[in-house]
Amino acid sequence: MAATLLLHNFNSPRIVSLNHFEPPKTNPFAVTRPRFSKPNQLQITHSKASNILAEPTHFTLIDALCSFIDSGSIENALYLFEEMNHSDTFTWNIIIKGLAHKGLFKEAVSYFRRMEFEGARPDKFTYPFVLKACSGLLSLKEGEKVHAKLIKVGLDLDVYVCNSLISMYMKVGCVELGENVFKEMPVRDLVSWNSIISGYQFIGDGLSSLVCLREMVLIGIRPDKFSFISGLGACSIEGCQRNGKEIHCQVIKNGFEMDFMVETSLIDMYGKCGNAVYAERVFDMIVNKNTVAWNAMVAGYVSNACFSESFSCVKKMQEVGKLRPDGITMINLLPACAQMGALLMGKSIHASAIRKGFLPHIVLETALVDFYGRCGTLKLAKHVFMRISEKNLASWNAMIAAYVQNGQYSEALDMFQDIWYKSVKPDAITFASILPAYAELTSLSEGRQIHAVITKLGLTSSNTIISNTIIYLYAKCGDLQTARRCFDGMFCKDVVSWNTIIMAYAIHGFGRISIQLFHEMIEHGIKPNKSSFVSLLSSCSISGMVDEGWEYFNSMKRDYGIDPGIEHFGCMLDLIGRTGNLDLAKRFIEEMPLVPTARIWGSLLAASRKANDIELAEVAAKHALSLEHDNTGCYILLSNMYAEAGRWEDVEKIKTLMIQEGLAKTMGCSTVETDYKIHRFVDQDRSNAQMNMVNDVMGIISKMTADKEDAYAHRITKLKRTDLTRKRPNLPENHSVRWAISFGLISTELGSPVLVRKNIRICEDCHNVAKKISKITKREIIVGDSKVFHHFQDGNCFCGDYW
C-alpha cells in the first residue's frame, strides 16, 4: 500500500542552480548562486510504511530522489539532492540521469563536472547519462572530452559505455569516430548493432543502415523492435519499398505488428515510398490511434499528393479519433497547401497556430517560411523568418529557397554570404537552394569556385540533387561541355538529371541532342514526367523543330498518360509563333483547355512582334498586363514596336503608364570574363575604363564591314522620314553586348570562343552585329541572354534568328 512521506524538516534551500557550471579555481559553492524556492508540496510516494515513522535514512532519501526523477519533478529532485548527503557516486548518477532524461543537457554536463570537482568518482553508470547529454547538445567537443576520460579510467571498452559513444558520435555527425568505436568493441550486443543501425539512419545514410541490419541478422542476432524501427526509417530515406516490405514481413514473424511505434514507422515507410494504400491499410488496423499515428498518415497522404485525403484525415482525427491537431499536423498540411496553391488555407493554419499557442516553434515557423515562399508571397515569408528568434540551418535554407523561388537572386546570394559569418555550416540543401541563384547571376569562374567548395565539403558524389543543380549551373554559365561531363560522371541519375541535361542542350540550341537524350533516358528505364516534356518541347521550340514538337506534344497523353499543363501549351505557342502563323496561334489559345496565363499572352506578343502585327500585339499585351501589372518586358516590347512604326505618341503613353505603375526599364548589362576577371558593361554607359580599347575594336570592325549594309541603318530607313529627326534614347550602338564582345575578342586567346552573358534579351540589331563579327573574325561568339544562348559562328546563329 502506498504511503506518503512529507519532507517537512528541511531548512530553506541551499545553493542550487540549473545554470551552466564552469569549474572555477576556488570552491564555487561558497558563493551565492541563483536559488530554487522550496517546493510547496514536496511529496514522495513510497511503498514502505516503516518509512513514515522513521527519520529519513540515506536509502529512503535515495528512494525519494528516484521517485522525483521518475515522475519528472526535476525541481524537487534538485532541491532534495542539495539537502541530502550526495557525496556518493550513486546519488550523483541519479541526478545526472534525471537532468539528461528531462532534456536539460547543459545542466547534466555541468553536474557531471561538479561531481568530479567535489571528488565523487564517475563510474560506468555515470558515463552513458553524460554521453546522452553530449548527444543532446550536439557537442562533439564535450563528447570527446568525456571519451578521453573514459580511456583514462579504463572504461572505454565497457559495452554500455561504447554503445553510448556510438550513438553520441553518430548524432553529432562524426560517423567515422562512431564506426571506430563499433569496430574496436571486443564484445557487441544487440544494442551495439541497433546503435550503429539507428546512427546511420539518423545521419541520412539509409543504405549503410540496411547493410548493418542485414549483417546483424546474418551473424545470428535476432532483431528487436528498435532494429525494425530504424530499418524502416532507413527504407524511408532510400525510398526503398521492397526492403520495407521485407522488414514488414519480419515484423509480423517476430510478433511486433501490434507495437504502436513499429506501426507508425510502417505507415511512415509506406507513405514515403509512394504507397499510400499500404500506409492506409496499416493505419486502419491500429485500434487506438494516437496523434503520432494520425500525423504519420496525414504526411503519407501529402507526400503522395493526395491532398484532399490529407485534409479529410485531419477532420477524422478530430471527429472519430477525438484528438486535436498539433503543431506537427500543421507542419504536414502546409506543403499540401503550397502545392495546391491554397494561400488562404495556409494562412488560416498560420492563424490557428497563433491562436492555439503553437508558436514560437522553429519547425512550424520554417514550414511557414517555406509555404509562403512557394506561394509567391515573399513578404510574408520574410515576416515569419524575421520573427524566428533562434534561426537554425533549416530556417536559413527555407528563406534562401524562398528568395530563389521568387527570383530574388541577389538577396539569396547576400543571405548565403551572411550565413558563413554565423555559426551555421551550410549543408546539401543550402547548396541545392542557392545554386540556381549562382546560375542566374554569377560568372563561370564564380560557378567553378562554388563547385570546388561543394566538392571540398564532399557533397557532390552522393547527392543527386546537388549534382543536378551543378549541371544546370554550368549550362547557364555557358559551359555546356562541363555540364555534360558532370552529367556523364553521375553515379545515380534520376529523372531530374535527365530533364536538366535535356534543357541544357535546349537553351544552347542543340535540339537534336536534346531529343537524342530524351530517347536515351527512356532506354535507361526512366519514365518521363511533366518537366521532361517542358525541356523537350522547349528544345523543339528553340531549335525550330516544328514537326517534332507537335509529335512530342501529342505523344504526352497518348504514350505517357501525361496531361499537358500550361507550361507545355506555352512551349507550343512559342513553336507556332516561330512559324509566323498568327491565326493558328490565336486559335491554339482559344481552344486550349486551360485558362491562359500572362506567360501565354507574352508568347503571343513575341510572335506578333516577329510578324510585326501591332494590333494583335496590343491585344496580347492587354491580356498579359491585366494578369501581371508589373510585366516590364511586355511594356518594352510594345514600346519598341510603336517606335519602329514611328508611333512616338504611343511610345510616350507607354512610358507614362510605366511611371504610373512605378516600373523602370531594366538596364541592359553584359559581362565578359578574362583571366578570372569579370568585365561589366552597362547599356548607354561609356564610362567603363576599357571603353577606349573597345572603341578601337569597334572602329576596326566597322571598317571591315563598311562595304556591307549596317543592320541598324537598314532598320532605321523603315521609319518615316519625319521620324528620323526624333531622338531615339536607346541606340543599339550603345548596347553593352557589343562592347563586351569587342572586349572579349582582344582579351581572350585567339581562336577560343568569346563568352558574353546578358541580363535581358539581345536585340535584333546586336544579334545581326554579332553574326557579322563571328564571320569576319572567324571566332565563335556565345551570348547567353535571359532566355537562351546564341552561338554565333561564321555569320549565323544557332537560333535561326528567332528567339
Next chain:
DNA sequence: TTAGGGTTAG
C-alpha cells in the same frame, strides 16, 4: 537502488 538503442516535423 542508477546504465545503452526507439514512432510523426522544416
